[in-house]
Amino acid sequence: MRWRHGFVCALAVPGLAVAACGERATIATHDGTQMPYSLAQPADGVAVRGAVVLLAGGDGHLKLDAQGCPKALNGNFLVRTAGLFRDAGYATALVDVPSDHQGTDGLAGFRAAEAHGADLGKLVAELRRRVKGPVWVIGTSRGTISASNVASRATGDAAPDGVVLSSALMQGTSGGQKTWTQQTVFDLPLTAIKVPALVIGHVHDQCLRSPPAEMPRLLAQLGSARKQMVSVEGGAAPSGQVSLAACEGRSPHGYVGQEAATVETIVRFMQAN
Structure with a gap:
């Protein structure tokens, strides 16, 4: 690993860890709904440092079995990369959609709703009871709307100890048939986020929704006393033009070829808390 001008570069990327999926559990959420999640612990012999709530992008519907x-x-x-976080000592909670959002659009506009933030806060509080150590929330792509939601609104045991916004959703669609596609992280009360916050993205991210040039504006709006912006470079070469097609996970938008280096950077920030 070497650092240069605020960028993180990896000389080599080790293979991704393979681990069991974990325990499927549910928590009671808004209006009598249930929200499934998959909790996996670090391997025996690995010191537990805490837990991470992992919020995927897209429609958020993982369809956990x-x-x-x-x-x-x-x-x-x-x-x-969930296994890489466990290798670093963090229990991982992969979060699925609640029982009333399992249709075609998944979470859709619910990501920005106060009820969604409250649901995720319940999961944070639950993990505090189940795992020793701090609980962080990590969102990627459209999942950063969810992460910003809980980090800006939850209080007490429901509030995460820190938040990571990866390939943040900073540019919405205007005039689309589905109004929720206009949502971005800037629709949340970002100044209310006081916990440590990391904004991380790839310099060659060509996803129309997560332009790297917007990362400084996102960082500036966060109310955190400890916050940092990191730009990743290297890995797979960018493909084509800036577009929605470039928002898929196996691209610079998802740090393909740089997974281990990116997780290492996130873990370093969490452990510096």
Whole structure:
């Protein structure tokens, strides 16, 4: 690993860790609904440092099976790298959609709703009872709307100890048929986020929704006393033009080829708390 001008570069990327999916559990959420999640612990012999709530992008519908394995969004950065966080000592909670958002659009506009932030806060509080150590929330792509939601609104035991916004959703669609596609992290009360916050993105991210040039504006709006912006470079070469097609996980948007280096950077920030 070497650092240069605020960028993180990796000389080599080790293979991703392979681990069991974990325990499928549910918590009671808004209006009598249930929200499934898959909790996996670090391997025996690995010191537990805390827990991370992993919020995937897209529609957020992981379709967790009875063994806690995601049947959808397997290409998402956080789904692919959950084992690397466990290798670093963090229990991982992969979060699925609540029972009333399992349709075609998944979470859709609910990501920015106060009830969604409250639901995620309940999960944070639950993890405090189940795992020793701090609980961080990490969102990637459209999942950063969810992460910003809980980090800006939750209080007490429901508030995360820190938040990571990866390939943040900073540019919405205006005039679309589905109004929720206009949502971005800037729709949340970002100045209310007081916990440590990391904004991380890839310099060659060509996803129309997460322009790297907007990262400084996002960092500036966060109310955190300890906050940092990190730009990742290297890995797979950018492909084509800036577009929605570039928002898929196995691309610079999802740090393909730089997974281990990116997780290492996130873990370093969390442990510096």
